[in-house]
Amino acid sequence: MSAPLHTRRSVLTAALRGGTAVAGTALAAPALARLLAATEARAATTVDSLAAAAPRARFWASSADPAVTCAACHGATPTGSPHAQPVVECLLCARHCVIADGQRGMCGARMNVGGELRSLVYGRPMAVHVDPIEKKPFYHFLPGSQAWSLATSGCPLRCSFCQNWQISQARPEDYDTPFRAPKEIAREAQARGTPVIAFTYNEPTVFTEYALDIAVEAKKRGIRSVFVSCGYMNEAPLAALLEVLSGVKIDLKGFSPAFYRNVVQAEIEPVKRSIRQVARAGVHLEIVNLVIPTLNDDEASLGDLARWVAGEIGPDTPVHFTRFHPEYRLTNLPPTPEATLERAWAIARAAGLNYVYVGNVPGHPANDTTCPGCGATLIARSGFFVVNNRIRQGACPQCGRKIPGVWV
DSSP: OOOHHHHHHHHHHHHHHHHHTTBBBOOOHHHHHHHHHHHHHHHHHHHHHHHOOOOBOOOOOTTTTTTTTTTHHHOOSSOOOOSSSOOOEEEEEETOOOOOTOOOOOTEEEEEETTTTETTTOOOOEEEEEEEEGTOOOOBBSOOOOEEEEEOOOOOOOOOOOTHHHHOHHHHHOOSEEEEEEEEHHHHHHHTSSEEEOOSSSSSSGGHHHHHHHHHHHHHHOEEEEEEOOOOOOHHHHHHHHOOOSSSEEEESOOHHIIIIIIIISSSSHHHHHHHHHHHHTEEEEEEEEEEETTTSHHHHHHHHHHHHIIIIIIOOOOEEEEEETTTTOOOOOOOHHHHHHHHHHHHHHTTTTTTEEEEEEOGGGGGGGGGOOOEEOOOEEEEEEEEEBBBBBTTTOOOBBSSBBBB
8 A cells, every 4th residue: 555645745845854765765856846746636626526526515694604603703793894705603612613715624525615624534444444332442331342433534632642643634535435325334344243333443424414414324333333523523513413423422621621631632611511511411431641741741731631521521531541551742752550450440449430440451350341339340350351241231130239331
């Protein structure tokens, strides 16, 4: 497989600036410039073809729409001339990107084409795999089952620690991905016998329209759909998703506005709002916090996070504290010590959370699900795999306590 265009562009640009050899051969600056221009031209052609075929998106407003007033975007009627070219405000995620004609929002997946917002990633998954549901991680949702998992490119966030940056930070033209209709995805999941379709790897909010249509097709076949998300969507799109989703996992990446701004390049409040909305809707919810040494591992932040979840979302919400591994732009930091994760686990339990897990540490006892009533081990896990599941009819077989989750 050839290198993705975003990688090729970055290598060629760096070589042109610094005289770096490419593929073991020292190329002169003019040759590098021609190669870079050819790569950019290929990308531009691909974007044009993607835009021409892209379906109309949902959740946006356009200055070209006579029903939309200036106040819809500006909060008041501005003085001066109207927009010379139609601009679009994307209403899908909390960034509210205002996009000029021919341009894209921060996620790179949605484009203003003549005053109409289009989804460049609809029907174009760039990664499709079968994963254990525990890998998402969902520990209280059909444990031991397999999930037909897919992603497109794009993300509204810029997490310095992203584990899937090759996908999330790519653009749809960077990979040659054939069109796959929602019915095709649902049929594939059915043929493999997977009871779940998971929208994962990148931020699935950027392909909301595609996810909605897949979930509808999957439901017809008795297949459930789950969202593995950063939680940065707006209320209306999330409400539409919650009508068809059976489970949502949200990464609460830290618990301070400064951490979100400096490390994620986003705001924390939209994420908290999304978590509240999922909980109110009664859709199964699990929360993950990636614990990063020196950045979000202080006791105050961990305690604030745990107390907020216990108090506002509920003490039965499963919370996973997972181990960070050096990746993307944070290769200078070490993996999270087990002792730090165990401290986070103890803080969360002391805050009143009943189901707290240590993630990315295979074999750790805090991977197991235990009954908060009698302490019995209910689900024993080894890595991403279930070794033993003793839950019966959603309850502990030893003391009869109901265990929240989706078990059948």
